[in-house]
Amino acid sequence: MKRIFDTGNAAITEGAIRAGCNLFAGYPITPATEIAENMSRRLPQVGGYYLQAEDENAALHICNGGSIGGLKAMTATSGPGFILFADAFGWAVSSEVPVVIVNSQRVGPVSGITGAPGQGEFYLSRYLTHGGNYETIVLAPASVQEAYRLTVRAFALAERFRTPVIVLADQMVTDGWETLELPETDDEFAALGLEVVPRRINPGPEFYPASDEIDVPPVVLGHNTGAACSDWTPTDRGHDTEDITWQHKHAWRLIHKIVNNRQLIDEADEWFLDDDPEIILVGYGTPSRVIRSAVGEARKSGLKVGGIRLISLWPFQSHLFTRTACYLVVELNWDGQLVREVERAAADGSNVHFWGRCGELPSMAELLDTVRQLLDNEPLQRDGWRTEKW
Amino acid sequence: MSDLLETYVRPEKNPGTACKGCGLRLAHRNVLEAIDELKLSTGDVVWGTGIGCSGRQTFATWRGDTFAGTHGRVYAMATGLRLALPPEKRLILTVGDGDAFTIGFLHLLNAARRNVDMTVVVFDNLGYQSTGGQYGVTTPLGSRTDSSPYGAWEPNWTQGGFDVLRILKEAGATFLARHTVLQGHEPVESLKKAIGNRGFSLVQLIYPCVTHFGVQALETRNIATVYDWFRERTSDDLAADSNTHFTTGIVHDAAGSRPEFSVAVRDFVASVQKGGSRGGTN
Known part of the structure; x- marks a missing residue:
């Protein structure tokens, strides 16, 4: 290295x-x-x-x-x-x-x-x-x-x-x-778990299979394969069509090639989730580094706090939120975006809270304060991400 | 024509779906004739299209490799594609006047600036006809369209002293011509020169739209009457009055006068790799 x-x-x-x-x-x-x-x-x-x-x-x-x-x-x-x-x-x-x-x-x-x-x-x-x-x-x-x-x-x-x-x-x-x-x-x-996938050339004539398979060589022009690609809804040959059946096949492929092979995409870090933590902090990108520190610090204090860091964001990893728990979603925005997806995915009976700010990171102390308030059932300055007041 | 179609057009795309009397078929044929007279095969040409009547009618007609871009962006796509293609491969784009001269004009200008080897053939039907007939920047002033019920009054780029091809000349294009499809073999000769130019070429090919321009602006659906209007308006003299005529001919031929983009980029990359003076260190 x-x-x-x-x-x-x-x-x-x-x-x-x-x-x-x-x-x-x-x-x-x-x-x-x-x-x-x-x-x-x-x-x-x-x-x-x-x-x-x-x-x-x-x-x-x-x-x-x-x-x-x-x-x-x-x-x-x-x-x-x-x-x-x-x-x-x-x-x-x-x-x-x-x-x-x-x-x-x-x-x-x-x-x-x-x-x-x-x-x-x-x-x-x-x-x-x-x-x-x-x-x-x-x-x-x-x-x-x-x-x-x-x-x-x-x-x-x-x-x-x-x-x-x-x-x-x-x-x-x-x-x-x-x-x-x-x-x-x-x-x-x-x-490092990395690979380089070389470009392959689709020989045709079926450039757009109506299947969820991956590793299909892409359309490459200039090799006289009769390749056709466009902004139009394609037939399997890549010709433009207004046939709704082809449209359905195309959409089905665009969706399911990804969701049916999502195990190749999904990636997340999970911290201290094995003992049913009372609070799980959630984030991605730079704020997740503060989350990690805060979770570690909380554990040192004997608090049952865990963390989830999303590494792949989409397709959304709903399966990470099947625990009924109190989730605190930390984001660098004031409107709450990831939190909406977590609320949608969280198991019934969960409480989902939002900690938001933009332009600068939260401090570990700020996150720990909020964690303590949640653990002590103290009224937060906010009650759920929709009605939070700062 | 039947031989041309057999050689170059995908059977499932023949006949096309153009309106009865549409001049686009003549324009399309002109391009195929030029390709044929240059003795190019399907493997020699990659054919791209834009949005509008020209895109709908010509996408995936070419038996060889073919693509269609989003509205106005095909010039940017062709710039990237040019870098991937061998220099001898011809890149022909059949697009509309709206695609080239309005929504895509920024990209068109920059393709001309870079002198990217492509031949843009603007199938000019004097406005937005595939959406039912609205005025554009080549619609003759005063024309009634669905969006100019009192007559088109906005300045355009073909009359009043303006010529969109002159803008492209200033931007760096190395071959520019304008014709109507009612000029027999003349457009084919210009198209051959355009395709032969190893640089940015554009041919504006004006054709009659009977369904919308004819009905709205000329108040007739009669094919012969519409074609006569276009024929009478066509002038072989580039210096003729563009307020009353389509002035046609080769507007600019500077083939070979400037380095072609993809060749220049490859030369530059090679010089950096050899540690040339323009190269950096890392």
């Missing part, structure tokens, strides 16, 4: 290069600009292409175009650019094109605050395009090291599932400096 001290932005860049990325198109935006800058330096060194697009809409479309030509493509952005992906993201979902999208979440809505962390795109990452009829793969790193690992993983999942994969980071993960261990040999790489 090569040990370096660098940012999440650098880790994402090295992860992409290691995964075989050979096309990056992006548009400068804080706090993801350094990913573009790093890619502009690294890609030519490995024979890849860096392009500065005219906007984010173009950036992801350029990536889509490269991908249907056989390139492994990535783009990176933050909220105001992420929203502009809607068009191209939908195209990649429907045409089943592998592409990797990094979003370093900052404070919103709109331009908001550029250099501070937020978690406002939990649901947007699930539904980044219109029209429904699809599932989405979203991975959420909480450290520089994990940013490397999940970027490599995103490329592998994109190839295997033929779909865009989103790495939903936050400003602290991408701007933060930490020790990063980069594998130098294939053995070290494999020991």
Whole structure:
């Protein structure tokens, strides 16, 4: 292993290069600009292409175009650019094109605050395009090291599932400096549980099987296979159709190739859940690191507190919330997003609470105070996430 | 034509679903004729399309590899795809006037700036016809459409001293031409030059829409009358009055005058890999 001290932005860049990325198109935006800058330096060194697009809409479309030509493509952005992906993201979902999208979440809505962390795109990452009829793969790193690992993983999942994969980071993960261990040999790489899935070429004529199978080679143009891909509802050959039966088959595949193979995607950390904790703290990304510390500290005080850190966000891991318990969901937003999904998934009889803030992390002490209040049945300043007052 | 269709068009897409009398068939045929006269086979061309009548009527007609982009974005997609294709592979896009000149114009301009090797054929039916007939930036001023019931008054990009192709010339395009489909073999000759150019080419190909433009703007569904209107309005003189005529011909031919994008990128990458002066260190 090569040990370096660098940012999440650098880790994402090295992860992409290691995964075989050979096309990056992006548009400068804080706090993801350094990913573009790093890619502009690294890609030519490995024979890849860096392009500065005219906007984010173009950036992801350029990536889509490269991908249907056989390139492994990535783009990176933050909220105001992420929203502009809607068009191209939908195209990649429907045409089943592998592409990797990094979003370093900052404070919103709109331009908001550029250099501070937020978690406002939990649901947007699930539904980044219109029209429904699809599932989405979203991975959420909480450290520089994990940013490397999940970027490599995103490329592998994109190839295997033929779909865009989103790495939903936050400003602290991408701007933060930490020790990063980069594998130098294939053995070290494999020991991290990582793989590189090379691009394969679908020989046709059935480019869009009406099944939930994964590892179907993507459509690649330029090899005279008669490949056809488009924004229209496709027949199995990729021809446009307005036949509702084909539409059903297509939607069924887009949904079930992901949910029926979700064991390849699902990932979470669970802390101290074996003794039926009275309170379970829940989060993802950087706040989950405060959660981990708070849970450890609570245990030292003899409090039965556990924690769940989601590493894959979508498809949502409802199975992690089958315990009847008191859940405290910690997020970097004021409106509560993940908490809504936890409330939906939590077993009957559970209490679901929300601890929210945007732009800066909670402190461990603040979380522990809230935990003690919940344990002592003290009235919180808030009663459930819907009616909380600050 | 039957031979052309047999050679180049997927049987399940022939005949297409264009309206009776639609001039798009002539435009489509012009492109196939150019391909045929250049002796290109299905494996030599990747064919992309946009949204609108042109996209609906030409997507997946090509027997070779084919794709359709979201509305106006196919130029950005083609920019990425160009990097993946071998330089000799021809990339032809058949798109509409709305796709190219309005919703996609930012991407079109940047494809011209980069001189990306692609041939954009704008099947121009003078407005948004697949949505029932609304005015666009090539709709003649004063035309009645479903969204200009009192006559189109917004400035367009083809009259009043404006020419959208001149904007593209300034943006860096290396081949530009305009024709109507009522000019016999002339458009085919321009299309051949466009496809042969290793750089950004665009051919604006104006064709009659009988169903909407004919009925709304010309107040007739009579195919011959509509075609006569287009024929009379077609001028071989680029300097003719564009307020009253479709001025046609090769607007700009600078083939080979600028480096082509994908070739330039590959050269750049090679220079970095050799540790050239433009390369960095890491």
